[in-house]
Amino acid sequence: MPSAPASIANTNQVLIFDTTLRDGEQSPGASMTLEEKLEVAELLDTMGVDIIEAGFPVTSEGDFEAVSEISRRAKRATIAGLARLAAKDIDRCAEAVRHARHPRIHVFVSTSPLHMKYKLNKEPEQVLEMIKVNVARARNLVGDIEWSAEDGTRSEIDFLCRCVEAAINAGATTINIPDTVGYAVPDEYRRIFETVRERVPNSDKAIFSVHCHNDLGLAVANTLAGVAGGARQIECTVNGLGERAGNAALEEVVMALRVRGDAMPYHSGIDSSMLVRASKLVSAVSSFPVQYNKAIVGRNAFAHESGIHQDGMLKNAQTYEIMTPESVGVNKTSLVMGKHSGRHAFKEKLKELGYDLGDNALEEAFARFKDLADRKKIVYDEDLIALVDDEIGHQHEHIKLVSLSVMAGTRGPQSAALTLEVNGEQKTHQATGNGPIDAIFNAIMALVPHGAVLELYQVHAVTQGTDAQAEVSVRLAEDGKSVTAKGADPDTLVASARAYIAALNKLMVKRGKSRPETLAG
Numbered sequence: 001m002p003s004a005p006a007s008i009a010n011t012n013q014v015l016i017f018d019t020t021l022r023d024g025e026q027s028p029g030a031s032m033t034l035e036e037k038l039e040v041a042e043l044l045d046t047m048g049v050d051i052i053e054a055g056f057p058v059t060s061e062g063d064f065e066a067v068s069e070i071s072r073r074a075k076r077a078t079i080a081g082l083a084r085l086a087a088k089d090i091d092r093c094a095e096a097v098r099h100a101r102h103p104r105i106h107v108f109v110s111t112s113p114l115h116m117k118y119k120l121n122k123e124p125e126q127v128l129e130m131i132k133v134n135v136a137r138a139r140n141l142v143g144d145i146e147w148s149a150e151d152g153t154r155s156e157i158d159f160l161c162r163c164v165e166a167a168i169n170a171g172a173t174t175i176n177i178p179d180t181v182g183y184a185v186p187d188e189y190r191r192i193f194e195t196v197r198e199r200v201p202n203s204d205k206a207i208f209s210v211h212c213h214n215d216l217g218l219a220v221a222n223t224l225a226g227v228a229g230g231a232r233q234i235e236c237t238v239n240g241l242g243e244r245a246g247n248a249a250l251e252e253v254v255m256a257l258r259v260r261g262d263a264m265p266y267h268s269g270i271d272s273s274m275l276v277r278a279s280k281l282v283s284a285v286s287s288f289p290v291q292y293n294k295a296i297v298g299r300n301a302f303a304h305e306s307g308i309h310q311d312g313m314l315k316n317a318q319t320y321e322i323m324t325p326e327s328v329g330v331n332k333t334s335l336v337m338g339k340h341s342g343r344h345a346f347k348e349k350l351k352e353l354g355y356d357l358g359d360n361a362l363e364e365a366f367a368r369f370k371d372l373a374d375r376k377k378i379v380y381d382e383d384l385i386a387l388v389d390d391e392i393g394h395q396h397e398h399i400k401l402v403s404l405s406v407m408a409g410t411r412g413p414q415s416a417a418l419t420l421e422v423n424g425e426q427k428t429h430q431a432t433g434n435g436p437i438d439a440i441f442n443a444i445m446a447l448v449p450h451g452a453v454l455e456l457y458q459v460h461a462v463t464q465g466t467d468a469q470a471e472v473s474v475r476l477a478e479d480g481k482s483v484t485a486k487g488a489d490p491d492t493l494v495a496s497a498r499a500y501i502a503a504l505n506k507l508m509v510k511r512g513k514s515r516p517e518t519l520a521g
Contacts, residue, residue: 182215
């Protein structure tokens with residue numbers, strides 16, 4: 001990454017600032033463990049992300065630890081931590097990123113009349129003074145400082161210009177004008193950047209950045225408009241993960257710039273062939289499924305069912321595809337997997353699908369694949385993706401499913417006999433319920449008492465056919481904390497048990513407790 005803002009501010013290079021691990025993780029139910037954050041950060045670093053916003057260090061020990069460890073491990077990317085314009089936040093952030101090869105402190109403060117009055121309870125001149133004092137404090141600790149005007153698109157332009165000038169004078173090297181609530185439209189957002197860059201006398205000393213939310217479905221459009229207005233850093237998340245309706249999706253802005261270079265002559269350093277791999281990993285660790293028709297990385301992004309479309313594709317793929325599947329990491333060819341496939345073929349197939357598992361994880365996944373192949377005639381790519389994502393999501397568990405048998409049918413009551421391994425100790429319980437799923441969840445609650453409320457239970461078939469794997473999503477909420485987890489198995493009841501148990505494990509991590517018995521306390 002260039003050290004001087006001027007080296008890219010007047011070129012067509014665009015820096016990619018990924019905030020999946022900070023803004024993305026703020027999505028309700030999308031919390032990640034330390035191990036999961038490290039895995040995501042490593043992939044982002046490898047695929048060419050310029051700046052990784054690793055967390056908000058002052059908010060918790062867990063966030064501080066994640067930012068610190070990612071800072072130590074990053075090989076090329078700048079590692080940023082978020083901080084409010086307060087001495088405590090800034091000092092904590094500086095401590096968290098100090099081991100990074102390229103550390104950054106990202107400070108923010110609200111600048112819109114609405115936020116200053118009701119959120120900060122401060123007058124504009126007080127906010128301006130906060131910028132001068134605290135940006136300077138951050139710059140004395142770290143050489144790379146980004147300043148953000150929270151709710152920038154609803155700020156008064158004269159005051160916004162004064163704030164930008166003050167932040168640059170105090171040492172900010174990147175200026176972010178975010179569309180915090182997804183309110184702007186593209187032409188308006190572009191004009192904000194053009195106006196600020198023209199009116200602020202020292203604007204040439206900083207890189208300008210875009211950060212757009214998707215409340216009106218305009219995050220990517222606004223992002224590209226901001227770049228056209230002079231911004232040279234894009235803040236985004238994998239799969240568009242983020243608060244409320246999410247953020248601008250990394251994969252969409254990267255491919256928009258690549259495919260439409262004729263209309264938008266800008267480029268990033270992202271290896272686009274890793275986009276699908278990143279999407280699958282973030283979906284797995286966050287337990288947020290990717291919608292089938294999601295641009296670039298959705299299951300149907302390169303699928304054609306219409307006869308007219310199929311005919312056109314057979315004659316020339318460009319009739320209905322504006323990019324190749326390979327350019328984003330999708331393989332056209334398919335290695336058919338079945339019960340006679342060996343470890344080597346299995347490992348190679350997983351590599352094709354974007355997974356590189358360690359030896360232990362590979363053995364566990366292979367054993368589950370063999371079991372699946374014995375129960376299904378054909379194991380599709382989607383089956384393997386669901387299987388491995390499920391395996392990744394169930395690593396580092398305190399609670400594990402050992403066995404399950406269910407009595408169901410028209411003659412009730414339905415019952416479930418369940419054996420769990422809880423912190424290495426096996427426990428068994430039989431429970432009844434209003435249907436087999438209710439019986440299973442009652443048995444889990446008896447073995448692992450807790451006060452969580454089931455907010456979501458959702459089932460979908462991974463592939464077609466009566467022998468298709470079921471993928472179950474479960475969301476649990478307790479004391480204002482919400483987590484979502486998935487489980488996959490050809491048996492819907494087993495998948496349901498795995499998903500519920502995975503959600504309990506996540507809830508334990510979120511509450512910072514090490515023993516399942518304490519969930520209800």
